[in-house]
Amino acid sequence: xxxxxxxxxxxxxxxxxxxxxxxxxxxxxxxxxxxxxxxxxxxxxxxxxxxxxxxxxxxxxxxxxxxxxxxxxxxxxxxxxxxxxxxxxxxxxxxxxxxxxxxxxxxxxxxxxxxxxxxxxxxxxxxxxxxxxxxxxxxxxxxxxxxxxxxxxxxxxxxxxxxxxxxxxxxxxxxxxxxxxxxxxxxxxxxxxxxxxxxxxxxxxxxxxxxxxxxxxxxxxxxxxxxxxxxxxxxxxxxxxxxxxxxxxxxxxxxxxxxxxxxxxxxxxxxxxxxxxxxxxxxxxxxxxxxxxxxxxxxxxxxxxxxxxxxxxxxxxxxxxxxxxxxxxxxxxxxxxxxxxxxxxx
Numbered sequence: 001x002x003x004x005x006x007x008x009x010x011x012x013x014x015x016x017x018x019x020x021x022x023x024x025x026x027x028x029x030x031x032x033x034x035x036x037x038x039x040x041x042x043x044x045x046x047x048x049x050x051x052x053x054x055x056x057x058x059x060x061x062x063x064x065x066x067x068x069x070x071x072x073x074x075x076x077x078x079x080x081x082x083x084x085x086x087x088x089x090x091x092x093x094x095x096x097x098x099x100x101x102x103x104x105x106x107x108x109x110x111x112x113x114x115x116x117x118x119x120x121x122x123x124x125x126x127x128x129x130x131x132x133x134x135x136x137x138x139x140x141x142x143x144x145x146x147x148x149x150x151x152x153x154x155x156x157x158x159x160x161x162x163x164x165x166x167x168x169x170x171x172x173x174x175x176x177x178x179x180x181x182x183x184x185x186x187x188x189x190x191x192x193x194x195x196x197x198x199x200x201x202x203x204x205x206x207x208x209x210x211x212x213x214x215x216x217x218x219x220x221x222x223x224x225x226x227x228x229x230x231x232x233x234x235x236x237x238x239x240x241x242x243x244x245x246x247x248x249x250x251x252x253x254x255x256x257x258x259x260x261x262x263x264x265x266x267x268x269x270x271x272x273x274x275x276x277x278x279x280x281x282x283x284x285x286x287x288x289x290x291x292x293x294x295x296x297x298x299x300x301x302x303x304x305x306x307x308x309x310x311x312x313x314x315x316x317x318x319x320x321x322x323x324x325x326x327x328x329x330x331x332x333x334x335x336x337x338x339x340x341x342x343x344x345x346x
Contacts, residue, residue, distance in 0.1 A: 004031075004041055004042055004043040005041065005042055005043070005063045005064070005332075005336055006042075006043040006044075006045060006061055006062045006063050006064075007042055007043070007044050007045070007062065007063065007064045007065075007066055007090070007332060008045045008047060008058065008059045008062040008064070008065050008066065009044060009045065009046045009047065009066040009092075010047050010049065010050060010051035010055070010058075010065065010066065010067050010068065010071050011047075011048070011049070011050050011051065011067070011068040011070065011071055011285065012046035012047055012048055013048070013285065015321060016046065016092075016325075017046050019321045019322055019324070019325035020044060020066075020325045020328065020329065021044065022322075022325065023322070023325035023326045023328070023329040024042055024044065024329050026326070027326070027329050027330065027333060029041050029042050029329065029333060031043070031044060041333075041336070042332070042333075045062070050070060050071055050072065050281070051065065051067050051071035051072055051073070051077060052071075052072045052077065053072065053074075053076045053077050053080060056077050056080040056081055056084070057080070057084070059081055059084050059086055060084050061084075062084070062086055063085075063086065063087050063088065064086065064087060064088040064089070064090055064332055064335070065081055065086050065088070065089050065090070066090045066091075066092055066328060066332075067089060067090070067091055067092070068091075068092055068093055069093045069095060069098065069312070070098070070280065070281035070284065070285065071098065072098070073089065073098050073099040073100060073104075073111075074098075074100050074103075075100045075103040078099075078100060078103050078104055078107055078109060079103070079107065081109070082107045082109055086109070087109075087110075087335075088109075088110055088112070088331075088332065088335050088341065089104070089109060089110070089111045089112070090112050090113075090328055090331050090332055090341070091111065091112065091113040091114065091345070092114055092324050092325070092328045093113065093114060093315075093324070094113060094114055094115055094116065094117070095113075095223060095224065095251060096111065096113055096345050097223070097224040097225070097251065099111055099345065101345065110335070110340070110341060110344060111344065111345040112331040112335070112341035112342070112343050112344050112345060113331075113343055113345050114323070114324050114327040114328060114331075114343065115327075115343050116171050116323075117315065117320045117321075117323035117324045117327070118315070118317060118319045118320035118323055119170075119171035119172040119174070119175045120175055120317075120319075121314060121315055121316070121317040121319065121320040122172045122221075122249050122314040122315060123172050123173075123175035123176040123179060123221075124175075124179070125249060125275060125310070125313060125314035126172075126176055126219055126221075126247055126249045126273075126275075126314070127176070127179055127180070129247050129249070129273030129275065129308055129310070130159075130217060130219075130245065130247060130273065132273070132308055133245060133271040133272075133273050133306065133308055134156040134157060134159065134245070134271070135154070135156040136153070136154040136156065138308065139153070139154060139305070140154055159180075159183040159184070159185055160183060160184035160185070161184060161185070161186070162185050162186070162216040162217060163185065163186045163187075163188060163214055163215050163216050163217075164180045164185045164186070164187055164188070164215060164216070164217045164218075164219065165187075165188045165189070165190070165211040165212065165214070165215030165217065165218045165219070166180075166187060166188070166189045166190075166203075166219050166221060167189075167190050167191075167208070167211065167218065167219070167220050167221060167222050167231070168190075168191055168220065168221035168222030168223070168250065169189045169191040169194070169195040169198045169203070169221070170191075170195070170221065172221045172249075173189065173191070173195070173198070173219075173221040174195050174197050174198055176219060176221060177189065177198050177201055177203050178201060181201050181202065181203075185217075186204075187201070187202070187203045187204065188203070188204050188205075188206050188210070188211045188214060188215055189203045189204070189205050189206070189211070190205070190206060190207065190208045190211045191205070191222075208231075209239060212236055212239050212240050213239050213240065213241070214241075215240075215241070215244065216241060216244065216245065217244070217245040217246075217247065218240070218244060218245070218246050218247065219247040219248075219249070220232070220246075220247065220248045220249070220250045220254050220255070221249065221250050222250050222254060223250065223251065224250070224251035224253055224254055228251075228254050229253050229254070230253065230254070230255065230256040230259075231254050231255070232246070232248075232254060232255040232256060232259070232260065233255075233256045233259050234256065234259040234262065234263075237259055237260065237262075237263040237268055237269065238268065240263075240268060240269070242267065242268055242270075243267065243268075243269075243270030244268070244269060244270060245269075245270060245271040245272075245273070246260070246269055246271070246272050246273070247272075247273040247274075248273070248274050248275065248276055249273075249275040249276065249314045250276065251276055252274075252276040252277040252278035252279070252280050253278040255278070257277070257278055257279075257297055257301070258297065260272060261297065261300055261301065264304050264306070264307065270306060271306045271307075272301075272304070272306065272307045272308070273307075273308045273309075274301070274307070274308070274309045274310070275309075275310045275311075275312055275313055275314045276312055277298060277301075277309065279295055279297070279298065280311075280312060282295075283295065283298065283311070284311040284312045285311065285312065327342070327343065330342050331343055
């Protein structure tokens with residue numbers, strides 16, 4: 001009997017097990033050891049721990065490793081996986097800034113990803129952060145539960161007529177532009193490659209400096225690259241309108257968190273919504289409610305009443321998880337059948 005091709009899934013949660021198993025079945029892939037099916041094509045092993053130099057040895061015997069956004073895919077880890085004869089790294093996410101691509105090329109270790117899953121999920125979560133910050137619904141919820149029906153401190157503003165600046169107009173930025181256009185907002189955008197769909201909506205492409213100077217709300221939807229790392233720094237914040245609302249649902253390191261804290265203290269930033277954080281790898285996706293969080297900068301963020309942080313939740317819809325699992329399984333099966341995954345990282 002041919003041994004099944006083993007896929008080790010790191011940073012695995014119960015929902016990963018559910019959706020990946022369902023995707024494999026839907027694709028007609030027999031799951032060998034997992035369900036004791038003779039002749040199974042895949043054996044999927046789920047590891048709840050992050051992938052790191054310390055945990056890479058768990059992949060001994062695996063043909064592929066499936067990693068998530070906060071797994072470590074630096075050169076040390078890739079070399080360790082290659083030495084274990086791992087043949088493929090399948091990212092179940094769109095971003096690949098955490099992968100040492102040069103090292104992967106030297107090792108001839110293919111990397112694949114999920115380039116798009118549900119842009120609606122992240123765009124809609126972005127709007128949820130905007131609306132919650134604007135109308136203080138999180139604070140109102142707590143007040144009413146305590147019998148406090150006073151409205152002092154809860155005043156928001158009409159989104160209609162406001163200028164929204166979107167940095168990055170890929171699929172997520174495009175969906176966000178469509179939603180905010182529906183609110184009656186003026187949309188400014190910055191992207192090296194303008195999106196024709198956005199232009200058809202009436203989006204006005206401007207320089208980065210023009211966007212941050214004119215926008216009442218700034219939303220970051222760009223990937224993390226060497227050019228966008230700390231794109232929002234102290235100089236950028238000082239150019240913004242006083243009291244600006246800043247939303248980041250892209251990658252944490254696009255903003256300089258220390259500079260943002262100073263902007264909040266001065267009032268230059270009037271509201272901040274984060275679904276990502278530059279040091280999130282040791283925090284997000286874990287239950288730390290019974291522990292002391294040692295990150296002083298993150299703790300400082302949580303002291304501001306005009307800050308909302310969600311734990312990388314933007315992608316978390318059933319539609320998005322199903323799409324991520326489907327594409328991940330397709331990448332792996334296409335690699336097995338054709339020698340190349342469907343969506344390689346170039």
